[in-house]
Amino acid sequence: MxxxxxxxxxxxxxxxxxxxxxxxxxxxxxxxxxxxxxxxxxxxxxxxxxxxxxxxxxxxxxxxxxxxxxxxxxxxxxxxxxxxxxxxxxxxxxxxxxxxxxxxxxxxxxxxxxxxxxxxxxxxxxxxxxxxxxxxxxxxxxxxxxxxxxxxxxxxxxxxTTGIFYRKSLFEKAGIDPASVKTLEDFKNAAIKLGVDTNNDGKLDQYGFASVVGSHPFVSSEWARLVARPVSGGIFFPNGEAAPYDADHINVNSAANIWAATWWQDFIKNEKATPPGTRDKKVGREMFWNGQAAMNMDGPWFIGMTAETDAKLMDDLGLLAQPVITYEGKEYKPNPTMxxxxxxxxxxxxxxxxxxxxxxxxxxxxxxxxxxxxxxxxxxxxxxxTEEYQKENPLAVKFFEFQDTLYAPAVMDPPIPEQGALSQIMVDAAQDIFLGKKDAKAALDVAADKMKESFNK
Structure with a gap:
């Protein structure tokens, strides 16, 4: 969203x-x-x-x-x-x-x-x-x-908040135990293993993760939520997107964010891990429902969307917490936005x-x-x-469990008037890195300069 x-x-x-x-x-x-x-x-x-x-x-x-x-x-x-x-x-x-x-x-x-x-x-x-x-x-x-x-x-x-939905049947076919997918490297390895040529015609027709690589704003939010914010503390400002909110504290080109962007750039270019070409969130969701992608990053709203699309898919719908990340020898819990x-x-x-x-x-x-x-x-x-709600919505209840036991406190976008402009700059930079394949440091340095300028207008 x-x-x-x-x-x-x-x-x-x-x-x-x-x-x-x-x-x-x-x-x-x-x-x-x-x-x-x-x-x-x-x-x-x-x-x-x-x-x-x-x-x-x-x-x-x-x-x-x-x-x-x-x-x-x-x-x-x-x-x-x-x-x-x-x-x-x-x-x-x-x-x-x-x-x-x-x-x-x-x-x-x-x-x-x-x-x-x-x-x-x-x-x-x-x-x-x-x-x-x-x-x-x-x-x-x-x-x-x-x-x-x-x-x-x-x-x-x-x-x-967000987690990783997966198709149970595709995980079982690939011999992957969902409980084993706990770290960022586990997630990457599973995505690569799930990318297969099911028709044996020399062409991949099933991919591990339905990532967004295109003009849709999710092109920036997926890597930010899965990788960048846990290790950097903030895309826009450090310490959990905390004040002071000014040009001197822009965090987008921090070493941790550059590492995260480079990692994601390498991940999405793997032909087995993610589908090729430009696509938006709608296309990624449809690939998941059609069995062309085994994993999709989404929130509890995706449960209702899946039921609306095909109620039969509900029996094949599983949910994983976002993975733990190791950066510079330290482990970081996921902290997806609520x-x-x-x-x-x-x-x-x-x-x-x-x-x-x-x-x-x-x-x-x-x-x-x-x-x-x-x-x-x-x-x-x-x-x-209430017992009634929890009984009728077992997958949604999992998000509570993730927040209580596996997730760090959620990191929200800064609640400031300039946020609209900052977010668009971030989307543009993400498109340059992940779609245009530009150097992550160079693109984020440009983004940092533009964000600083937005405070001086």
Whole structure:
């Protein structure tokens, strides 16, 4: 899942000016409503989310909204989004033009970036609804939903971190015990062993790992989550992407990150380990489902996606923790990012109280049960702790076990306005290294210079 801008701000403004002329003053989906937050009349709210592009999420979100609309006939929730990769560009343009949805669902590292696009902030301060309430302790990722000391989002949908999904039948055929894949070298050796010519025609038609090598933003996130961040502490800043966030502390071209990029570059060029050619995450997932790739890096949402694609595949779906890495004689535990989906209320919404009512409903056991159908792990800790949930979602529960016993604390992207620009620079550098096959040190040195410049604009 990318959570970053695909364009620079300067490249966006020309589009924004034209868009503003057409859309300014439109006020989202609520201009036709005769009544405001008094509770009288019909209120229509728009829910903007990137997740709607994926079938399991669409099914869950449709059911969630339908249930709420039935309980609250005077409040109608509509949803709009776009494909995942283009959602973030669209949202940037909309926020600047003031035409974003009443409710906008993002990830914690996006909050500050989008909030800061408008002088005085684009979204409602949610402290009155959240501070001092059970939400602060009951919702996974709520502590990540702040700008400064105030909450601007609620973690009310679901979350996930990442692991390595594998096809049990392909591992068995290759004679690989999944329990033996514990280190980065184990992972590499298994991937190479799983790359075979099943038709005996001199051409490989099965690969070990469905890596992303192309224009998709995952081209940077996979190597970062699997290799770089565990050994370097941070792609953008050291010590777990910790402050101070300034040009003097850019970490992208550290020795550990250069080593990690070089290792990954060598790994993906192995014709047995990864498929050749340019591809995105969608293609990699399809290769996994089709049996052309034996492993795929993903989060709990992939469970729901797999069930939606072919329920029969569920019996062949296994899950490994991300591997331990040895670098310069020291072992490093994996520390993959945790991805809670959080929701904000636009300051431009004419009905913030009704919007909050929907967001609060999403935290209830009834709504969380609906959300669990997406494959991701619902945010309400009490709901997830129930015997019913754990019995019905054994693979998802494994992610809890990984976090408790095998993973170091998750490292998140820096929650700063500049993060969109930094992320795009990282994507560009990853494409140069892994697709363009440029020298890792040279490419990351260039990236470091560009990141430093972004703080001086």
């Amino acid at each position: 990318s959570k970053r801008f695909k364009k620079s701000f300067s490249g966006i403004f020309a589009t924004v000016i034209l868009t503003s002329l057409v859309l300014s003053g439109c006020g989202g989906s609520n201009d036709g409503d005769a009544k405001g937050s008094s509770g009288e009349g019909q209120v229509t709210l728009s829910f903007e989310t990137s997740l709607y592009a994926e079938a399991p999420h669409k099914k869950a979100i449709d059911a969630l909204i339908s249930t709420f609309n039935e309980k609250n006939p005077n409040i109608k929730i509509t949803v709009h989004g776009t494909d995942y990769e283009n959602f973030w560009d669209k949202l940037t343009t909309e926020v600047i033009a003031g035409t974003e949805g009443d409710i906008v669902q993002v990830y914690p590292e996006n909050i500050s970036t989008y909030h800061s696009l408008i002088s005085g902030g684009a979204f409602v301060n949610l402290d009155p609804y959240i501070k001092g309430k059970d939400f602060e302790t009951q919702l996974v990722g709520q502590d990540l939903s702040k700008v400064g000391d105030s909450y601007y989002a609620i973690s009310n949908y679901a979350w996930g 991805y809670p989906s959080v929701a904000m209320i636009s300051k431009g919404s004419k009905h913030p109280e009704e919007a909050w009512k929907f967001l609060e409903f999403m935290t209830t056991p009834e709504a969380q049960k609906i959300i669990s159908g997406s494959g991701m792990i619902p945010s309400n800790k009490e709901f997830v702790a």
